[in-house]
Amino acid sequence: MLKDFRTLPVEYIDTDICIVGAGPAGISLAREFIGHNRQVTLLESGGVDADPDIQMLADGKNVGHAMPPIEVCKRQLGGNSNVWSIKIRPEQNQIGVRYVPYDELDFEKRDWVPNSGWPFSRSHLLPYYDRAQQVCQLGAFAYEPEAWESNGATRLPVDAATVETGMFQFGAAKTFYADYRAELEAAQNIDIYTYATVVDIKVNDAGKAVTAVKIAAPGGKEAWVRAKVFVLAGGGFQNARLLLAANRQHPAGLGNQYDVVGRYYHDHPQAVGGYFIPRNPQLLNRTALYDLRQVHGVPVMGFLRLSRAVLEREQLLNTNAILFPRPSRREADAVSSFKYLLQQMFGSQAWVMDPKAKQGFSSLLRRFPEKPLTHLSNVALGVDYVIKAAYLAKTQHQSMLPNLGRGGWSEFPENQKRFRQFEVMHLLEQSPDPDNRIVLSRDRDALGCQKLELHWSWSRDDAAKVVRAQHLLAEELKRSRLGTFHVDLDEDGLPQIGRPTGSAHLMGTTRMHDNPRHGVVDANCCVHGLHNLFVAGSSTFPTGGYANPTLTIVAMALRLGDCIKQEFIKQELAQELAPNTSKPKSDSYIPGKTWGFDELSPNAFDELSPNASEVESGVST
Numbered sequence: 001m002l003k004d005f006r007t008l009p010v011e012y013i014d015t016d017i018c019i020v021g022a023g024p025a026g027i028s029l030a031r032e033f034i035g036h037n038r039q040v041t042l043l044e045s046g047g048v049d050a051d052p053d054i055q056m057l058a059d060g061k062n063v064g065h066a067m068p069p070i071e072v073c074k075r076q077l078g079g080n081s082n083v084w085s086i087k088i089r090p091e092q093n094q095i096g097v098r099y100v101p102y103d104e105l106d107f108e109k110r111d112w113v114p115n116s117g118w119p120f121s122r123s124h125l126l127p128y129y130d131r132a133q134q135v136c137q138l139g140a141f142a143y144e145p146e147a148w149e150s151n152g153a154t155r156l157p158v159d160a161a162t163v164e165t166g167m168f169q170f171g172a173a174k175t176f177y178a179d180y181r182a183e184l185e186a187a188q189n190i191d192i193y194t195y196a197t198v199v200d201i202k203v204n205d206a207g208k209a210v211t212a213v214k215i216a217a218p219g220g221k222e223a224w225v226r227a228k229v230f231v232l233a234g235g236g237f238q239n240a241r242l243l244l245a246a247n248r249q250h251p252a253g254l255g256n257q258y259d260v261v262g263r264y265y266h267d268h269p270q271a272v273g274g275y276f277i278p279r280n281p282q283l284l285n286r287t288a289l290y291d292l293r294q295v296h297g298v299p300v301m302g303f304l305r306l307s308r309a310v311l312e313r314e315q316l317l318n319t320n321a322i323l324f325p326r327p328s329r330r331e332a333d334a335v336s337s338f339k340y341l342l343q344q345m346f347g348s349q350a351w352v353m354d355p356k357a358k359q360g361f362s363s364l365l366r367r368f369p370e371k372p373l374t375h376l377s378n379v380a381l382g383v384d385y386v387i388k389a390a391y392l393a394k395t396q397h398q399s400m401l402p403n404l405g406r407g408g409w410s411e412f413p414e415n416q417k418r419f420r421q422f423e424v425m426h427l428l429e430q431s432p433d434p435d436n437r438i439v440l441s442r443d444r445d446a447l448g449c450q451k452l453e454l455h456w457s458w459s460r461d462d463a464a465k466v467v468r469a470q471h472l473l474a475e476e477l478k479r480s481r482l483g484t485f486h487v488d489l490d491e492d493g494l495p496q497i498g499r500p501t502g503s504a505h506l507m508g509t510t511r512m513h514d515n516p517r518h519g520v521v522d523a524n525c526c527v528h529g530l531h532n533l534f535v536a537g538s539s540t541f542p543t544g545g546y547a548n549p550t551l552t553i554v555a556m557a558l559r560l561g562d563c564i565k566q567e568f569i570k571q572e573l574a575q576e577l578a579p580n581t582s583k584p585k586s587d588s589y590i591p592g593k594t595w596g597f598d599e600l601s602p603n604a605f606d607e608l609s610p611n612a613s614e615v616e617s618g619v620s621t
Contacts, residue, residue, distance in 0.1 A: 002185045004047070005196040006217045011224070015041035015191070017564065018213060018227035020198050020242070023079020025537040026233035027180050028135055028554045032561030034187045038568060041225055042190065043215060045197040045234075046075035048181075050082070053218065057197060057445045058238070060438075060452035065501070070454055072504045073235045077194060078177025080235075080504065087406045088170040088292070088299040090397045096172045096299070099138055099551040101129050103318060105308050106429075106545035112315035115264060115432040116543050119514050119523035128555035135554050136171045137179075139298035143167045148295045148302070153288035153410070155302065158480045163473060164307050166320065168548075170292065170299035198234075199449050201246035201254060203530070210254075210533045216447050229564055233536040233557070236265070236506025237438055240539060241452055243510065243520070243527070244440050255510070255527040258517045263437040264508040265456060266430040266544055271495040273321060273424035273470055274488035275329075279481060281416035290323045292407025301407060305546070306469055317429040317462060318545040319469045324402045325409050325419035327385055332423070334382020335389050335401045337375035424485065426470075426495070427546045431462055432508055458501070463494040470495070505549050510539040524563050525556070536560055 017033065019026045022044035033040045046054045060070035074080045081097070088096040102122065109117030133141045140147070145155045145165045155165040184190050193215070200214035202224070212224040232239045240262040244253040253261055278284060289302040304321040311318065326332045379386060392398040399406035404425070409415065430436075436457065440450040467489065474485035488496050513519020516528035525540050527533040536557050538549040 001187075001190070002048075002181075002192045002194065005193045005215060005223070006219065006221060008223075011222075013041060013191075013193070013223060013225045015039045015225065015227045016568075017041070017229045017231070018043065018225050019231045019233055019536075020213065021045075021079065021232065021234035021238070021537075022077050022192065023074075023233065023235060023537070024081055024176050024550060025079075025553050025557045026231070027078070027176050027184065028132075028557040029231060029233060029536055029561050030184055030190055031135070031180060032558060032565070034183070034190065036189060036565070038189065040190045041227065042184065042192045043196045043198060043213075043225065044075075044077050044192065044194050046077060047194045048077050050074075050076055053446070054195070054197075057447060057449075059445065060237075060441065060454065063453055063455045064457045070237060070452055073237055073506070076177075077181055077192070078173075081173045081176040084173040085405050086170060086292075087399075088172065089294070090406070090408060094172055095174075096170045097550055098301075098548045099136060099169045099171055100143055100166065100547045101141075101555075102545050102547050102552055103308070105311060106318060106543055106547070110312075110315075113317065113431050113543065115434070115518070118542050119512055125552075125555055125559070128559045129551065131558050132551050132555040135558070136551060137175050138169045138171050139296070139300075143169070145289060145302060148300050149289060150295070152286060153293075153295075154286070155289055156287070156304070156480070156482060158304075158476050158482070161307055162310055163476045164305055165289070165302050166305050168301045168303065170301070197447060198242060199245075199447055200248075201230075201242060201533075203246075203249055203254070207249050208529065209531045218446060229532050229534070229567075231534045231536050231560070231564075232510075235537060236509050236539040237452055237454075239535050239537060240438055240509035240520075241440070241450075245450055254533065255516075255520045255529060257529065260434075260511070260516075260518065260520050262439055262509050263434040264432040264511050264542075265436045265438060265454070265506070266432055266508045267456075267502040268505045268544065268546060268548075269428045269430060269458060269501040270498045270503060271426045271428060271466065271501075272488060272498070273426050273473075273495070274486045275326070276323065276422040276424055276477060276483055276485045277420070278422070278483040280483075281420070283482065284325055284415040284419050285410075285413070287323065287422075288410035291402075291410035293410055304473065306472060310472060314468060314472065316465045316469050317431060319426055319428050319466060320546045321473055322404070322425045322427070323422040324425065325415060326401070326421050326423045327418065328420055331382045331385035332401065333378045334386050337378035338386050338390075339400060341372075341375050341379070424473075426466065427503065427548075428462070428466055428495075429543070429545050431459060432511070432543055433459065438509055458497060460494070463497075466495045467493070503548075505538065505544065507538040507541045507544045507549060510535045511542045512540045513542065525560050534560060534564070 016038040017040045019030055019042045022042050030040050030042045054075050058071040058073050058075055074082050076082050084097040086096050088094055104122045107118040107122045130141050148167055184192055195217045196215040198213045199216045201210055202212045204211050210230045212226045214224055216222045232242055243255050243261045246254045255261055292301040389400040393400045402409045438452050438454050441453045443451045445451055470487045474487055477483055477485045490496055510520040512521050514522055521527050521535050521540055525534050538553050
């Protein structure tokens with residue numbers, strides 16, 4: 001059932017499982033309990049539709065290198081699935097996202113990557129990947145090229161011992177924000193509360209179990225949600241923020257006895273690698289495997305990556321290379337500048353000028369963070385190609401410039417007449433660094449909660465590893481007589497990282513590690529030192545490879561669902577076997593024992609009145 005918390009006259013909500021955050025992680029987890037004998041409460045800070053005032057609650061600031069704004073995390077039912085932007089079926093106006101599992105090496109401890117290593121291997125997660133594939137409504141769990149090759153769509157003939165081809169699949173965004181929302185609304189044992197922002201977490205006197213979370217809505221409305229199990233699924237920034245801000249009984253925050261919460265933040269920086277010029281222009285007509293296209297009804301796209309053997313030998317970070325066909329540099333610059341000008345004047349979705357828009361040249365100059373005259377000059381020098389590209393975009397649903405959000409170029413013949421080269425883009429792994437972190441600032445939001453500061457910098461050592469990977473790719477393309485990859489570096493000889501950089505893949509701030517000195521949650525994603533508080537989502541990922549994290553986020557949510565179900569089953573069995581004895585107590589999270597809720601006094605929840613003086617001011621400092 002869907003409920004607007006703002007309209008409900010409640011001070012307490014009682015449930016079995018409380019999930020904080022209704023993005024892909026929270027939704028996937030909640031779905032695992034549909035029809036079960038446990039009541040689930042799913043809390044969402046935003047509403048069904050976008051709300052600018054609520055979105056401002058995610059506001060914060062960046063310190064260091066330029067990153068996407070902190071408020072990139074969408075506060076809306078469905079989370080960031082509401083802003084996924086890849087046009088996977090343009091003719092149907094279907095928007096989606098890129099899926100790919102992590103590589104085997106991504107899970108392993110690598111001596112050349114400090115702080116690397118997951119508590120388990122990729123093989124352990126494979127059954128959950130297979131289930132996640134179905135949840136995300138994708139094709140078969142097949143991410144090798146042989147499953148998707150056909151005539152005219154074959155992998156590049158390079159030495160697979162050096163360079164491999166991998167595959168992306170794509171799924172619809174509405175799966176989460178529309179389809180599964182309706183499914184959860186119809187479930188009798190699941191309640192979704194919108195406009196219910198968690199502002200505090202209450203633990204018991206022993207400090208070993210969470211008893212309730214406090215929710216608030218604009219206008220001063222507050223209530224407490226009491227449950228047996230709590231799961232934070234609010235994203236890489238907000239999961240850590242909630243733990244840091246819950247500092248009444250634990251001054252450093254929950255799970256932060258060793259100052260790990262918020263640290264090890266990493267994303268997937270993006271870099272423009274340069275230009276690959278085919279030796280034979282006909283190659284542009286034989287590389288459909290690397291275009292976003294439909295195969296047996298499944299949107300797929302190939303990419304290049306260095307083999308595991310090369311990564312180990314050269315001690316490199318995991319990196320991929322995505323190919324986008326381009327006209328001449330003059331023509332490509334003209335289209336890029338044309339799109340940039342339109343985006344600045346009319347918004348990121350517009351490419352056709354609105355004759356009613358009142359945007360004069362003077363306002364144009366004021367709005368551009370970059371030099372407008374440079375863009376205007378580029379358009380003037382390539383206006384012939386701009387007109388051609390705009391015509392194809394309007395009449396043939398073609399992208400003016402194929403990019404991360406749009407493919408389809410391989411559907412048209414004689415691409416060698418339209419394009420001359422490939423632009424190479426990289427999605428990069430970032431080594432986990434404890435100094436890259438989020439912290440609480442002194443500023444507060446409209447609900448009285450402390451905002452966040454993101455401290456992030458791009459390591460020169462990481463950058464040097466990327467340059468080496470680029471040169472190895474260039475050497476193999478040349479050795480294979482496919483063409484020349486001209487690596488594009490900046491004035492310091494480093495990769496051309498986008499500014500601001502990042503892919504809004506927020507990882508590592510509540511990382512997994514069996515030792516609480518090095519991680520916030522254990523291998524079951526349970527916060528160290530707390531029996532019944534779990535974290536879902538990519539904030540638990542120790543490393544992130546190059547892969548978009550959503551498929552792994554969903555797989556991990558399904559795994560967490562199984563863990564929680566098993567614990568409830570064990571409790572029920574224990575009660576059946578000893579009906580006349582009190583429940584056993586537990587001092588730690590141990591499989592087969594209880595969550596430790598029996599440590600609460602009979603009147604423990606009575607202490608959580610929203611009118612009590614100790615909780616009047618929201619999150620404490």
